[in-house]
Amino acid sequence: MALILNRYTLDYRSEVVDTILATTQHGYSMCLVGLAGSGKSNLVTFITQPEVLARLPLSLAQKTHIVAVNCAPGMQPPAQLYRAMLHELEPIAAKVQYTLPAISDETVYYELRKTVKQLCTSGEQRIVFVLDEFEQMIKHQPLELFEELRNVRDEVRTTDNFAYVAITHRMPQCVVGNQRFANSKLYELLCDHVYAFCPYRPADAVAMFNTLAAKEGVTIASLDRERILGCAGGHSGILRAILLALKPHFGVTAKRIVQLAEEDGPVRTACEHIWKHLHSSERTALLALLAGETPPLWMCEFLYKRGLTSEVNAPRIFSPVFEHYIAGK
Amino acid sequence: MNDDGASLTILLQCFFLILTIGGLGSALFYFIGRIRTVPEGHVAVIEQLQKYKRTVGPGLYLLRPLEAEVARIYVRQREATAIVPNVFTEGGLPVVVNLRYSYRLDPQFMNRDELYYSDGDRWEQQRTLLKRVFQNLMTEMEKINTERYKKRPPQPAGQGKRVDSIALFSPFAGEKALPLQNALEPAVRSALGQHGIMVTAAPVLINGLTLPPEVSAAYTELLSNDFSSSARADFIRRMRNASPNLSEAAMVHLLNIIQNPSADVHNIFSGGTLNTDILLEKGKTSSRSSVQPSPPPSAPSTPPPSAPPAGATASPAAQPAAQPAAARPLAPAAEGFDPDYALVEADNTLLKTTRVDSN
Numbered sequence: 275m276a277l278i279l280n281r282y283t284l285d286y287r288s289e290v291v292d293t294i295l296a297t298t299q300h301g302y303s304m305c306l307v308g309l310a311g312s313g314k315s316n317l318v319t320f321i322t323q324p325e326v327l328a329r330l331p332l333s334l335a336q337k338t339h340i341v342a343v344n345c346a347p348g349m350q351p352p353a354q355l356y357r358a359m360l361h362e363l364e365p366i367a368a369k370v371q372y373t374l375p376a377i378s379d380e381t382v383y384y385e386l387r388k389t390v391k392q393l394c395t396s397g398e399q400r401i402v403f404v405l406d407e408f409e410q411m412i413k414h415q416p417l418e419l420f421e422e423l424r425n426v427r428d429e430v431r432t433t434d435n436f437a438y439v440a441i442t443h444r445m446p447q448c449v450v451g452n453q454r455f456a457n458s459k460l461y462e463l464l465c466d467h468v469y470a471f472c473p474y475r476p477a478d479a480v481a482m483f484n485t486l487a488a489k490e491g492v493t494i495a496s497l498d499r500e501r502i503l504g505c506a507g508g509h510s511g512i513l514r515a516i517l518l519a520l521k522p523h524f525g526v527t528a529k530r531i532v533q534l535a536e537e538d539g540p541v542r543t544a545c546e547h548i549w550k551h552l553h554s555s556e557r558t559a560l561l562a563l564l565a566g567e568t569p570p571l572w573m574c575e576f577l578y579k580r581g582l583t584s585e586v587n588a589p590r591i592f593s594p595v596f597e598h599y600i601a602g603k
Numbered sequence: 604m605n606d607d608g609a610s611l612t613i614l615l616q617c618f619f620l621i622l623t624i625g626g627l628g629s630a631l632f633y634f635i636g637r638i639r640t641v642p643e644g645h646v647a648v649i650e651q652l653q654k655y656k657r658t659v660g661p662g663l664y665l666l667r668p669l670e671a672e673v674a675r676i677y678v679r680q681r682e683a684t685a686i687v688p689n690v691f692t693e694g695g696l697p698v699v700v701n702l703r704y705s706y707r708l709d710p711q712f713m714n715r716d717e718l719y720y721s722d723g724d725r726w727e728q729q730r731t732l733l734k735r736v737f738q739n740l741m742t743e744m745e746k747i748n749t750e751r752y753k754k755r756p757p758q759p760a761g762q763g764k765r766v767d768s769i770a771l772f773s774p775f776a777g778e779k780a781l782p783l784q785n786a787l788e789p790a791v792r793s794a795l796g797q798h799g800i801m802v803t804a805a806p807v808l809i810n811g812l813t814l815p816p817e818v819s820a821a822y823t824e825l826l827s828n829d830f831s832s833s834a835r836a837d838f839i840r841r842m843r844n845a846s847p848n849l850s851e852a853a854m855v856h857l858l859n860i861i862q863n864p865s866a867d868v869h870n871i872f873s874g875g876t877l878n879t880d881i882l883l884e885k886g887k888t889s890s891r892s893s894v895q896p897s898p899p900p901s902a903p904s905t906p907p908p909s910a911p912p913a914g915a916t917a918s919p920a921a922q923p924a925a926q927p928a929a930a931r932p933l934a935p936a937a938e939g940f941d942p943d944y945a946l947v948e949a950d951n952t953l954l955k956t957t958r959v960d961s962n
Contacts, residue, residue: 289957307954413941416855421836445950450933450942452855459832470956554934555946572951579956 281485282320286478287313291321293469294439295329298402299338301434303427303463305408306441308471309581310551311511311544313482314441317471318342318406338400339366348410352419353379355411356386359403363389370397387426394435401436408440412449420460427463440464441471443551472581473508473592482510486517498524505531507593508581511547515540516595528594535599545599556582560600563589637666644679646710647672648718658710658718674719680707680803684810685729690737693745693773696857697818697846700775701810702733704791705803713799725800732794740790744774744783771860775812784809814872817845822861822872 277283290306297304308314320326322342327335341362345355360374360382367374372392377385393399405411411419423438430436438460440446446464447456455461474482483503487494494502502520505528506513516531518540534541549557559569559577568574574586583589591597641647643661650656651670658676666672687700708725710718720728774783787809792802821841828834835858842854861872934945 289959293957416839416851416858417832418836418839421832444943445946445954447953448934448944448946448950450944453858457832457835459836465953468953468955470954470958472956472958475959550940553946554940554943557940570948572948573946576946576951576954579951579954579958581958 277485278320278323278325281482282316282323283478283481284325286320286481287317287474289475290317290469290471291326292329294321294402295326297467297469298340298437298439299330299334299400299434301431301437302467303438303440303460304467304469305446305464306439306469306471307445307580308441308443309473309509310443310547311509312471312473312581313510314471315406316482316510318404318441321404334400337398338402340402340404341366342404342406344406345411346407348407348412348414351379352415352422353382355419356382360386360389362403363393363401366393366397366399366401370399372397383422387429390426390436391429394430394433398433399435402439403437404439404441406441409442409444409446409449412442412446412451412455414451417453417455417458420455420458424459424463438463444553448553470579470581472579474510474513476503476508479503479506479508479513483513483517486514490517490521492517492522492524494524498526501528502531504528505593505595507584507591507596509544509548509593509596511544512541512593512595515544532594532598535595536602541595542599545596548596549599552582556580560591561603563591564597564601634665639664639666639672641675644677646676646678646708648674648676648710655715655718676708676710676718678708678710680705683729685733686813687730687733687737690734691741691846692771692775693741693779695846695854696771697815698772698775699813699815700733700737701813702791702807703810704807705805706795706800707803709799709801711799712796712801717798728798729795729800732798732800733791736787736790736794740783740786741774743786744779747774747779747782771857772812775809815845817841819872821845825861 278286294304294306306314306317319342322340326340327338329335330338341359343355343358343362357377357379360377363386364374367389370393372389374389375381375385390401394401427436427438442449445468447454447461449455456465473479480499480503483494483499487499502516502524503513506516516534519534520526520531535545536542552560555573556577559573560582562569563577563583569577569589571586574583574589577583577589578586582592584592591600639647640663641659641661645661647659647664648655649659649666649670650673651667653671656667656670682705683703685702685704687702689697690700691697717725717728773779788802788807791807795802818841821838825834825838839854839858842857934943
């Protein structure tokens with residue numbers, strides 16, 4: 275099977291990739307909300323590969339460009355973000371033979387707007403900016419930055435040729451920042467297209483596990499692999515952590531794998547990472563769930579959409595390992 | 604012949620007598636003409652051959668040969684209201700400090716050029732010196748950690764982040780106001796005294812602060828537009844123009860305060876003046892405001908959504924997108940975790956899933 279970057283199958287995360295392509299092709303911006311360690315960075319790497327655009331009709335694929343900017347640590351001056359965005363536009367500018375001007379911190383924002391306008395209108399290019407770690411921006415930046423990002427898009431709003439994909443751990447309007455992100459114009463763009471980013475589908479989980487095993491130089495029996503995958507619940511971070519913790523002896527029981535969550539090591543660290551980046555209401559609901567209580571139905575739905583539980587009506591935590599970790603709380 | 608000789612002698616004697624008397628008279632007139640008076644409360648600047656020679660005080664004095672009085676300085680004690688522009692508070696807000704003090708001039712301590720200053724020049728000199736005084740004092744005040752800052756009580760959970768609006772004006776207001784007042788007088792006295800501007804024993808008072816007119820105008824407009832996001836963006840732009848040195852943190856702090864204004868804060872920003880009463884108040888309660896989530900631009904009175912009862916069905920007809928900015932409480936804070944706003948049912952409606960096994 276052909277792999278992109280020697281690790282991603284062509285239909286890797288197709289449920290998310292298709293959603294992104296479908297949404298942004300109409301000029302809509304969106305927000306992807308995913309659990310910590312669920313493979314968001316992998317998705318960003320994957321989706322910026324040109325092969326991904328093959329899913330689009332040829333005419334669209336030729337003019338669509340998905341570029342990613344990492345917003346971490348979030349406290350950087352806005353000019354730094356604009357500069358990074360402008361840098362990502364360089365290949366597109368070269369394609370339409372538009373020369374980017376020399377920029378300074380004072381002019382970088384205006385140059386970004388000008389360049390986007392030039393590329394999306396005269397150049398008829400379609401640009402999708404993936405803003406990875408966008409939650410850090412919400413936490414640290416004033417609303418002014420988001421107004422400016424909105425203005426970049428508004429400059430070319432009639433063309434449907436520009437969209438943002440913001441990636442966060444929590445619902446953006448719930449993140450406490452300097453000011454309420456929900457009051458920003460950028461949020462108005464995102465709020466109708468907030469998508470949960472769930473753990474891997476079984477097929478992706480198998481493919482990624484095989485890739486990880488190959489990278490670690492280990493061979494894992496089919497039954498052992500199924501056991502590990504079942505315990506990880508398709509979570510990329512937990513999957514990798516179990517592999518590292520068990521290496522090189524994978525023939526252990528499911529009970530033993532689950533117990534890794536209470537021992538110091540990569541599995542516990544992975545679980546802590548997820549736990550830390552959950553919404554406080556989610557943490558409360560998961561604890562209640564383990565205590566035998568049933569959260570409100572809307573919360574059950576919410577947890578399910580987020581990929582934290584396997585069902586709405588009889589919710590169970592998505593990963594036995596993570597469940598064991600929460601039980602230890 | 605003898606008579607002729609005697610007559611000539613007498614004539615010569617008379618001539619010399621007249622000459623002497625004339626000379627003496629002229630000398631007397633010249634002497635009298637060189638007598639000058641300096642009125643009370645003034646000092647005269649004397650030059651000789653257009654070079655500074657000396658100063659003389661009130662009363663009679665005699666201009667020496669080739670001397671000329673070129674200027675008079677009004678030295679009597681007077682009341683001053685100095686306007687010191689662009690002093691930055693600890694919150695980073697540019698303010699104009701209105702200072703009151705009384706002083707008299709003492710030419711003995713002035714350098715030669717300062718003797719020739721016009722009233723306008725001297726006024727500008729005082730503003731410059733006072734600006735430097737405040738720059739130094741601001742640095743000193745920043746080092747002061749008052750008890751209030753050391754022992755700030757923990758904020759009660761769920762009540763939002765409390766922001767002390769007076770802190771924006773510190774050290775002119777709040778607990779640092781008194782140390783500032785105490786340090787101000789000797790600093791002003793020393794700085795001005797070195798240039799012959801002798802501050803009297805009367806107290807040096809901060810009479811109030813004035814906000815730059817651009818800030819007041821921007822605030823009024825922000826208020827009239829119900830703090831809408833575009834109005835906020837405009838406010839930020841205008842603030843940046845009015846105070847290019849305002850830090851990002853100070854801007855955020857300022858926005859937090861004026862979006863949740865107490866009556867005092869509203870008066871300060873709309874009137875553009877922070878009066879003495881507030882300045883002297885030590886962190887008074889009415890000047891503190893609890894910063895709750897900002898009101899939504901379109902529905903400021905919308906109550907916070909409440910959690911539905913257990914078993915309630917998520918309504919697909921809910922309109923979360925229409926009221927995303929509705930005030931909602933902070934979720935109870937847990938140690939080691941980032942704070943967040945409480946999840947509400949509307950968030951569930953807002954969230955779409957990409958799960959392929961969606962049921």
